[in-house]
Amino acid sequence: MGNGNQPTPETQACSCLLRAVGLFVGDMRQSTEWVKRQVVAIQLLDCILRGVAQVMFVNNPVSGLLIVVGLFLQNPWWGLNGLLGTVVATASAILLKQNREAVLAGLYGYNGTLVGMLMAIFSAKEDWYWWLLVPNVFMSMMCPIVSSALSSVANKWDLPIFTLPFNILLFLSVPVGVGQVFGCDDPWTAGLILLALLLCSPTICFHAMLGSAAGMTVGVALAAPPRDIYSGLWGYNSVLSCIAIGGVFCAVTWQTHALALICAIFCAYLSSATLKLMSVLGLPACTWPFCLSTLIFLLISSENPNICRLPLSAVSYPEENLRYLRQLKSSEKAQSSQREEAPLEHDKPNIQLEVENESV
Numbered sequence: 001m002g003n004g005n006q007p008t009p010e011t012q013a014c015s016c017l018l019r020a021v022g023l024f025v026g027d028m029r030q031s032t033e034w035v036k037r038q039v040v041a042i043q044l045l046d047c048i049l050r051g052v053a054q055v056m057f058v059n060n061p062v063s064g065l066l067i068v069v070g071l072f073l074q075n076p077w078w079g080l081n082g083l084l085g086t087v088v089a090t091a092s093a094i095l096l097k098q099n100r101e102a103v104l105a106g107l108y109g110y111n112g113t114l115v116g117m118l119m120a121i122f123s124a125k126e127d128w129y130w131w132l133l134v135p136n137v138f139m140s141m142m143c144p145i146v147s148s149a150l151s152s153v154a155n156k157w158d159l160p161i162f163t164l165p166f167n168i169l170l171f172l173s174v175p176v177g178v179g180q181v182f183g184c185d186d187p188w189t190a191g192l193i194l195l196a197l198l199l200c201s202p203t204i205c206f207h208a209m210l211g212s213a214a215g216m217t218v219g220v221a222l223a224a225p226p227r228d229i230y231s232g233l234w235g236y237n238s239v240l241s242c243i244a245i246g247g248v249f250c251a252v253t254w255q256t257h258a259l260a261l262i263c264a265i266f267c268a269y270l271s272s273a274t275l276k277l278m279s280v281l282g283l284p285a286c287t288w289p290f291c292l293s294t295l296i297f298l299l300i301s302s303e304n305p306n307i308c309r310l311p312l313s314a315v316s317y318p319e320e321n322l323r324y325l326r327q328l329k330s331s332e333k334a335q336s337s338q339r340e341e342a343p344l345e346h347d348k349p350n351i352q353l354e355v356e357n358e359s360v
Contacts, residue, residue: 025199027059027317032104043104044090051086051109055163055182056197056240057204057248059105059317063196067182070192071117074184077127078120081136082182085116088140096144108147112140114166114287117182122284158312159298160249163240163287190232203247203318211235211242211264218268237271237290238264244294247318251325253306259297267293 007015023030035046049064052071058064072079089112093103102108116136123132146165154161184190197205212235219234228234246252246260271289278285298309314324 024060024062026320027200028061031061036104044087044094047090047104047106048083048086048109050104050106051090052082052106052113053196053200054106054110055113056193056208057243057317058197058200060196060200063200064106066192066196066199070186070189070196071182071184073192074182074186074189075120075127078117078184081120081132082113082117084133084136085112085114085119085140085143086110088112088137089115089143092141093144093147096148098144098148108144111143111147111163111166114163114182115139115143118166118284118286155312157299159295160312160315162244162291162294164291166287201247201317201319203252204243207242207246207260208239210246210261211239211267214238214242214261214264215268215271218265218272222269222272224272234268234271237285237287237293238267240287240290241267241294241297244290245297247321249294249298249309249315251308251310252318252322253308255304255306259307263293263297266297 031046035043046061049061049068050059051064052067053060053064056063056067068079068083071082086109090103090106090109093108098108119132119136119139120127123129125132143165147161150161150164182189182193194205194208197208212232215235215238218238219228224234242260242264244260245263246257250256250259267289270293271285274289274292275285278288300307308325310321310324315321316324
């Protein structure tokens, strides 16, 4: 009987494998604590990889590494500029002594990634035009400055700044064109990005595909050029909006799933209007539709308890957000039960006092 309860070698091997895989999923919190005790070079590498992944709301260095590989697979020159932008933006945030936890989470790097990538994509020069690195460095250095300024305003309403720094900086520096989230249209790159999202959070991966499908559907309904639809130009803003509402900044429920889909569709229509407006100015739409549509939906006030916007201090990946919400609800129930029991205990001496007065 005793031997039957002991785990078999196969069970032990499977358990070890699951524990090993568990170290690389989610936000890799154990890795974060380990990195904090390492030399500066390792900390900086972790920040950079997390910064690349944060473009897709993912706080996972392995996901960031997969995305970097995908970017270099699409175009090494684009990947180099995106990586350089991330490095410079992160280093600038460190020199400006921005919030350490935010820097470690890559929140000051992702706008630099987009700036570097899009500058390379929309450059009038061909690939490997090395002078492009000079404006790339300057614009990436400006990212944490603009982020800090916008955060001081957005924090009053407890709202994220998304990719507004990227939009503001590209509004000044990029004259023409529009690109996808990373400006890539290679299917292998897209596959690696989806794998990176799946590694961190299946919920984020699902909403990325849902948002892309919603954007493409709106493109078809508006009779957009098939080339634009096939290359993903109608999907990338909806992808980001759907991820943001569908579990990153709101707790995961079926109501927020529906709200995320509505936001993705609205974002696609807003993309069409924004693209026409920007084309008059000879500018790309960038991710303005994503920022505007998602901020509108995050400002929605609702008494429905199933539509819960999380405070920015508690935002993590969707699965962790769901655990946080469950713990919050359980603590609120415990506090309410304590408040109900407190009056009963307080009334007991009064009853005894009344009995004593009657006996006298």
